[in-house]
Amino acid sequence: MSMKLAARVAQVTPSMTLAIDTKAKAMKREGIDVISFSVGEPDFDTPAHIRTAAEIALEQGKTRYGAAAGEPKLREAIAQKLQRDNGLCYGADNVLVTNGGKHSLFNLMLALIEPGDEVIIPAPFWVSYPEMVKLAGGTPVIVPTTLESGYKITPEQLRQAVTPKTKLFVFNSPSNPTGMVYTPDEVRALAQVVVEQNLLVVSDEIYEKLLYDQAEHLSIGAVNPDIFERTIVSSGFAKTYAMTGWRVGFLAGPLPLIQAATKIQGHSTSNVCTFAQYGAVAAYEAPQDCVQQMLQAFSERRQIILEFINAIPGFNCPKPDGAFYVFPNIAQLGISSIDFCNGLLETQQVAAIPGIAFGADDCVRFSYATDVESIRRGMERLTTYVKSLA
């Protein structure tokens, strides 16, 4: 029997980050000493007090269906966090608890985007943005940025990409894959274009706490009341609290939009795992020392990986000041990002993600969310590999 699948499936590109990862894991299973810079997740355990809070919730019987929009306690804790840390005046009603940040963006696209709607996405972009827009029936409008601009979209580029069909601008700072952080002035300038062009913006702030050197995070919605009305925030606990497997994230924004997204979630996943939500409450309500400790570790690793990366001839890497990625440009080597990564994995057993997955074929992404020893060994192998290409 030949089964005719829905046309939307053919429009979606499978996740390339997963393909390399699968190959690397298969090699590892065969006993090969693979060093992986491919995974975009912290290598730390979830902090103990967060695990304990979830265990207590489990013991207390928080094991049943809950409200689709999330446990009231967590929605309140998120609203307070957004007020306290981000200067965003949301109440608990403005918050939808989702199965991770990815799911919050998916709910948003389904609630907002219709066939014909255009969504502006600066490249390099996080792999799922364009695919989610397509699944919602919309049209992703990719705006390539340059090495010279530090892979940041300029206000002029944003303005030029707007058409009468543009509905939404997808903004991600700190960025996955580039690690770049927009300065407060850059954020303000983009906010002005969003308001002037009558757009909406979704701000993916999942890496907001992972900042280095003097980098500062400004939530675009906090710039002024006009942009606040046009902003939807997407974030989650995965990256800041090493909670990738817990699947807790959130969407915050204007009430009608949150209600619409809640309606969609109510017919798809319903509530997020109830006891996991209590772990998330503890993550926000307890002192933030665990975040500082992980940040310190990331910061040391970043110094080490940058020293190696900057010394590699043919690599050109603007200094990333957020998240846990470096994204060198390899254009000078005259090789596609896929060929580069395949060769690196096959000859040196080092896994990295080809930039083409993020809409930038002249770049490669290395995640430094791994131990220092592996970083050193992996970077030595990378150096050998690049020399062999010359």
Ligand SMILES: *Cc1c(COP(=O)(O)O)cnc(C)c1O
């Ligand atoms: C990891 C990530 C997310 C969401 O991750 P979840 O595990 O679904 O919470 C969203 N946006 C970016 C840019 C990410 O890197």
